[in-house]
Amino acid sequence: MWSFRNRGGVKLQYHKELSSERAVVNMPLPRRLYLPLQQHIGAPAIPVVNVGDNVLKGQLIAKAAPGLSAPVHASSSGTVVAIEDHVAPHPSGLQQKTIVIETDGRECWVELPSPITDDFPLAVTPRELNSRVAAAGIVGMGGAAFPSAVKLDLKSRYQLDTLLINGAECEPYLTCDDRLMREEAAAVIDGVRILAYALEVQAVIFAIERNKPKALAAIREAARQEPWIQVMALPTRFPMGSERHLVLACTGRETPARKLTADMGVVVHNVATARAVARTVRSGEPLISRVVTVSGRGVREPANVNVPLGTLVEDLLAFCGGVHPVPYKLIGGGPMMGAPLPSVRVPVVKGTSGVLALTADEINDGAESPCIRCGKCVTACPCGLVPVEMAQLVRRGDLQGAQAIGLQDCVSCGSCSFICPSHIPLAHYFNFAKGQSGALDRDARRQDRIRALIQARNERAAREAEIKKAAAAARKAAKAAAAAAASVTAEASASAAEASTRQLEETT
């Protein structure tokens, strides 16, 4: 399929065998949970608890901000001991507002919304379903963490016909979706049906890469009663799980630049998101845990772990037997598109699909040498771009030139960096350039706002000067009039005096 419709992509060594046969285990409750207010794309959530409050498991602790946002719930019962800045699971190493809960180990649940247990068609309307998903704080769990309810609402603005379930899991090492499909196939398919019901679409494609035969078999088995769910086995090629490439591979529809797959009538949801939606609808539980793959040769016991959100990576690694005493690199997400974690003190959040401790021999990290014009990056780019030229423009500081040849169409999949024999950090150049042009756009909008402010002030000053001038003129006129009146009266009195004198003279 990929070979006919999709261009580019790379073949990788997957190393999935490190963790693919390890069943999902539950992580014991850590002593402290660190729940950042922003675990999603959009505005940070707003805390609704105070330091010292006792919270129950599943209780809302931060509500969604207006606009694009998602709420945060307590992953376990305990006491809020701080609402403070804590290092974020973000390559910058910057801090963000985080609610810290000291757990009491009792796991007392808050009163949950009543579960919807009826069979299809569900008794609730798609709109109610949507608000439930929003209230449960569910976001895309493939890594992008886009609020799912907003994606379900796309049907109001786009003509949708297909729901595409992304079970490709094309990143090396990661096996959390694989395990979920194998162990909880029925729940995943239930979630898929709920998503399809909420989106009001008739066609569902469930896409899984061929390197997961057991997951394929399990999902095929679970979906046997639902012939309208088409389970599709995809060739193993990176980046198959990229939204627009997956849509192209499965439906043959190519999403134009700067358009959404929704423009093509397709909405893509991740397997783990479907599972989370099923849990929320069937039991009322909000999103408070997720399956994380802990892998890499730096980890003693690679595993798939069901982790309460807010658990520190430190605790998670300790649960997996700790790390080998060799130099390693800590990565959040997959090795291709994930980002280095600044510390082991960062929490697991809604979008954390993997925690990898990669040793030096697992990293293709040679010294950079000059480009030899082999053109491999051009062949590898799944977006049809010319990475070598774009990187050169970015290096020279010509962002506009890079944009003119498609910088914004780059999905940062890293295929070009991976394939480059000269170890040129091509994707890094594009990440920098995209960030920089975003910053320049923001700055330009700010300058426009400020120019308007300055103009308004200048106009106001001119108006005030005008009014002052008018007032001064009026005062002057009034003074003149008063003076004139005074002189008139003076004249009158003078003439009266004269008349009286004359009278006096006449009488004398």
Added chain:
Amino acid sequence: MIDTHMMTQAVQAVGAIGLLGTGLGVVLGVAARYLSAPVDDRAEAVVALLPGSNCAQCGFAGCKQAAVAMVEGRAAPNCCPPGGASTALRVAEMLGVRLADDSVAELPTVAWVDEERCIGCTRCIRKCASDAIVGAIKQMHTVLPEACYSCGLCEIECPTKAIVMKPVMPTLATWHWPKPATPHRVAAN
């Protein structure tokens, strides 16, 4: 007779030259008015891109003078500190010149009022061109960071040194990857 003939010829010659001169003069006059190359419109366009507060940090009397200097090549397109990187890029694009790389890498700053020192004199408020400072006489002043464009006039004006220009720190929403370091071998090319 001969004299008359010569006179006629002379008159004709003078007349012809005169007519030619007048005609060409009219043509030149019309051309000067209607075909003239506009001298100043780029300066006008550049003025429209600048903040317009005449803060004089560029070293010119005001934004208009700076714009003229930029058009004439006497000033760099990025000579406006409060305008920042985006203004420099816009001006460079309008004038068709290239900015030197990394020429605008400085962190933006924003004014900040030290509440221990502010005496509420409103002198900064009167100086601020973008209405970014709020306060009243003998009341604490404060800066609206969204409206401040870091011209620094308030810092100079403040009699108690209560205003400091502080760098704007990156946040999770504004941070982005830095530019990869260029290896020496490539740089030598």
